[in-house]
Amino acid sequence: MDSTTGNAGYDALVVVSFGGPEGPEDVMPFLENVVRGRGVPRERLLEVADHYQRFGGVSPINAQCRQLIEAIEAEPAVGLPVYWGNRNWHPFLEDTVRRMKDDGVRRAAAFVTSAYSSYSSCRQYLDDIARARAAVPGAPEIVKLRHHYDHxxxxxxxxxxxxxxxxxxxxxxxxxxxxxxxxxxxxxxxxxxxxxxxxxxxxxxxxxxxxxxxxxxxxxxxxxxxxxxxxxxxxxxxxxxxxxxxxxxxxxxxxxxxxxxxxxxxxxxxxxxxxxxxxxxxxxxxxxxxxxxxxxxAATAGVHPRFVAMIGELLAEPEPAACPATCCPRPRRDQGRGPGAEHGQE
Ligand SMILES: CC1=C(CCC(=O)O)c2cc3nc(cc4[nH]c(cc5[nH]c(cc1n2)c(C)c5CCC(=O)O)c(CCC(=O)O)c4C)C(CCC(=O)O)=C3C
Ligand SMILES: [Fe+2]
Known part of the structure; x- marks a missing residue:
């Protein structure tokens, strides 16, 4: 059975996620990655740092990604090598794309751990993928799977x-x-x-x-x-x-x-x-x-068998149409602050 190519001929799957800290000393560098150039007030950042520190500086997100990857690897409908790269913490997407290229991957599907449209939940991940590929000569093609909110x-x-x-x-x-x-x-x-x-x-x-x-x-x-x-x-x-x-x-x-x-x-x-x-x-x-x-x-989707099976089903769909270049633009940092503040570099 050749379940390894699906309709769109992928030779790998990459799970693209947000990333989170895994110890107390990771918290501030992680948060600084998240808010770079975003205009999040320092007080808010310290407050959120405290939420992480209450949990020993460990976000549950990376462990959840590891569990999801284990489940995807065991899913017969997937049948592809599975990689993992994050926006804000190790393993960073750029390092992963480099590894994929070294492994000979040519055309990968990306499953982003976000189901909806918006700058933060879609376009920013597309930008992350583009930036990681631009940093790796000979990087594989990476096709983002469709939004799965209604799957x-x-x-x-x-x-x-x-x-x-x-x-x-x-x-x-x-x-x-x-x-x-x-x-x-x-x-x-x-x-x-x-x-x-x-x-x-x-x-x-x-x-x-x-x-x-x-x-x-x-x-x-x-x-x-x-x-x-x-x-x-x-x-x-x-x-x-x-x-x-x-x-x-x-x-x-x-x-x-x-x-x-x-x-x-x-x-x-x-x-x-x-x-x-x-x-x-x-x-x-x-x-x-x-x-x-x-x-x-209610529990989050996590590794529910129907959610894991969905990823196999998405891989079997024809290549999704790319998002139009104009949708989900990055909001200007000065938006909402009234006129006269229009000289940011964003
Ligand atoms: C739509 C959306 C999703 C869902 C889509 C998706 O899943 O991607 C999401 C997910 C997440 N957001 C996360 C963490 C943070 N988000 C922040 C800040 C922000 N989020 C925003 C939006 C979203 N965020 C926005 C518009 C900002 C303002 C700054 C900016 O314009 O970017 C900040 C800064 C501090 C603060 O909260 O103020 C942190 C630490 C984590 C990791 C959690 C963990 O470690 O377990 C995850 C999965
Ligand atoms: Fe967020």
Whole structure:
């Protein structure tokens, strides 16, 4: 059986991810890589550094990537050598591309651990790939697989995890529980220019949520389960507007409306990241506790068998159309700060 080429003739798969620190001394250099040229205030950076330090300076993201790669390597539908390269921490994508070239890879598919359109979640990864290839003479061609937000494998994994989290709520409040889907907030300027026609980040997340609601909580008791899409992990200077409401504010608003139980469903993250284990499992959990709300958090897609199988299915699809050069542009750093600030080098 020749399952090694698929329709698009790839000879390798590279998992492209964000990267995270793996010890206390990694935290500041990692954060400096993340925010270089981004205008994130120093106070915000120190606050986030403290979140990492509470976990011994170790983000869960790299271990999750290693587990995913192990699972992909064991997936018969993949049948390709699997590489891994990150934007912000070891193994850096450029080093990986060099290794791929040395191994004789000619045409690789890239699975980016982000399912949606926007500068941060799509274009920036395309730029990372282009920069890494430009630094390596004779680098392989690298084709980014399509956005998988609506793929039945991703949806099935998250629906399964949503049902499981509903099952962890006390029986008495389970039926009335509300599903609260979360994703990383982004600046409004970035949200407006996401995708070929703008607005794609939010529209895709909403679609994912709808698909999960339909699968996890089908109308059986007569009505569809109530749900919302809200935002978490806002960064940037306070005067720049980002997508709202924040998940913790939203829990308060729901409580004021008499909602007694919530399942958080982190569809914006493909695996456990610091944003999930701190911003949701520590901060949002504390907010719910204070309000006396029952709260559980659905597991991220991680290595759910349907999610892993999805990667094999994506590899078998014809080569995806490249994103138009104009979609998901890098927002200017001065956007949202009013007129007169238009001389940054970004
Ligand atoms: C849309 C989006 C995703 C989802 C898509 C994807 O998965 O790629 C994502 C993922 C992640 N973001 C991560 C970490 C950080 N993001 C930051 C800052 C920012 N994120 C942004 C957006 C996103 N981020 C933006 C617009 C900024 C402002 C600065 C800038 O314009 O770039 C900062 C700076 C400090 C702060 O939070 O203020 C950190 C440390 C980690 C690793 C977590 C871990 O270690 O477990 C992951 C997976
Ligand atoms: Fe981020």
């Amino acid at each position: 039945p494998g991703f949806v099935a994994a998250m629906a399964d995890h949503t049902r499981e989290a509903l099952g962890r709520l006390p029986g008495g409040v389970r039926d009335a529980a509300r599903l609260v889907f979360t994703a990383h907030s982004i600046p409004l300027t970035m949200a407006r220019t996401a995708g070929p026609a703008g607005g794609a980040y939010e529209a895709q997340l909403r679609r994912t949520a709808e698909l999960i609601v339909a699968e996890a909580a089908p109308a059986g008791r007569g009505t569809e389960r109530e749900w919302d899409l809200v935002w978490q992990s806002r960064s940037g200077p306070p005067q720049v507007p980002w997508l709202e409401p924040d998940v913790c504010d939203h829990l308060e608003a729901l409580h004021a409306r008499g909602v007694g139980a919530v399942v958080l469903v982190p569809i914006g993250f493909m695996s456990d990241h610091m944003e999930v284990v701190y911003d949701l499992d520590v901060e949002a959990a504390a907010a719910a506790d204070k309000l006396g709300m029952a709260l559980t958090r």
